[in-house]
Amino acid sequence: MAKQTGLIKFTKKVGDLIGYRVGKEHYLRSMPAEVRQSPRTKISARYFGKASTLGAAMRHAAYGLLDIPGEMGLGNRLNRALLGVLRQDDLHHSKTFIPQNFRGLKGFSFNQHTALDEVLTVTPVVTRDFYGNLHVTVPAMSSYTCNPVATHLRIRAVGVFLQPGFTEAAATASEAVLVDVSRPCEELTLVVPAQKGALCTVILEVMCCKQENGRMVMLLNRKYSAAEVIAVLTSRKEPKEHSHAAEPEQEALAGRGALPLVPGLVINFPQRE
Structure with missing residues (x-):
């Protein structure tokens, strides 16, 4: 590691030298001839x-x-x-x-x-x-x-x-x-x-x-x-769009006199032979 002392200092690659800065000082180092990496x-x-x-x-x-x-x-x-x-x-x-x-x-x-x-x-x-x-x-x-x-x-x-x-x-x-x-x-x-x-x-x-x-x-x-x-x-609650697709079907069921929901009520429908 060498210190840059000239008037012109650099912080990037120039030829085989790399300039970098640490605090207020500028330094030089040479590029390695070969880089070996393990997995x-x-x-x-x-x-x-x-x-x-x-x-x-x-x-x-x-x-x-x-x-x-x-x-x-x-x-x-x-x-x-x-x-x-x-x-x-x-x-x-x-x-x-x-x-x-x-x-x-x-x-x-x-x-x-x-x-x-x-x-x-x-x-x-x-x-x-x-x-x-x-x-x-x-x-x-x-x-x-x-x-x-x-x-x-x-x-x-x-x-x-x-x-x-x-x-x-x-x-x-x-x-x-x-x-x-x-x-x-x-x-x-x-x-x-x-x-x-x-x-x-x-x-x-x-x-x-x-x-x-x-x-x-x-x-x-x-x-x-x-x-x-x-x-x-980590999450964002998006506004839920109101769906109008099921409204006609619900109105039709209401018009037919749909049975009210009663907890525990069991209805036996006759099976077709």
């Missing part, structure tokens, strides 16, 4: 490819909706979590993503330095309405004791909807709500519009803010913000 390593590489493809889709879908600063190791952490979801499949010879196994993502943090309960004193509840919209209810807070520096909390909910095939994802977000922590806060509900895809991971983002000279300033310290998966919804 097990080939299978592991295929599983990691599935996890990294879905992880990249989830990150890109959520990036434009989250205000929390990006973290260098987020991609690797999310890929490992998704690889764990994939390995839980015991039903197929070639492991695949199963919706129920995604519940293990609950509690995954987009900021590993701060958990959600370190900036929020209540536990939110997630429900889904008849049309597929997500309702994230934040219970009332009588007092706030998490961060003495913050004067307000900026709360937003993001839903990342995984598409069939688990290679693409789409995301929508609720409106951000500003909560004054100097006074008791009533219960509030954040509504995330529905998107295509039944499987959804719900992320709650809480940013600590401070009011200075009439202006609201976000405290971008990584200890003052959190974004965490608070729920994973």
Whole structure:
């Protein structure tokens, strides 16, 4: 491993050299002359490819909706979590993503330095309405004791909807709500519009803010913000269409004077000889 010290640095393949970045430094390594893979390593590489493809889709879908600063190791952490979801499949010879196994993502943090309960004193509840919209209810807070520096909390909910095939994802977000922590806060509900895809991971983002000279300033310290998966919804109840096909038949039976349904009543019809 060699360190790049020139004015021009690169992070891709150039000839037999590969440039890559670790933190703020750039390094070089040479390409291997031959790569030997056993059957097990080939299978592991295929599983990691599935996890990294879905992880990249989830990150890109959520990036434009989250205000929390990006973290260098987020991609690797999310890929490992998704690889764990994939390995839980015991039903197929070639492991695949199963919706129920995604519940293990609950509690995954987009900021590993701060958990959600370190900036929020209540536990939110997630429900889904008849049309597929997500309702994230934040219970009332009588007092706030998490961060003495913050004067307000900026709360937003993001839903990342995984598409069939688990290679693409789409995301929508609720409106951000500003909560004054100097006074008791009533219960509030954040509504995330529905998107295509039944499987959804719900992320709650809480940013600590401070009011200075009439202006609201976000405290971008990584200890003052959190974004965490608070729920994973694995199914979606679609509206049932009312069928009118059986109505004429039911009306005809009613017109014939159909017998009423009486529990325990047994009727013997004469058999034809």
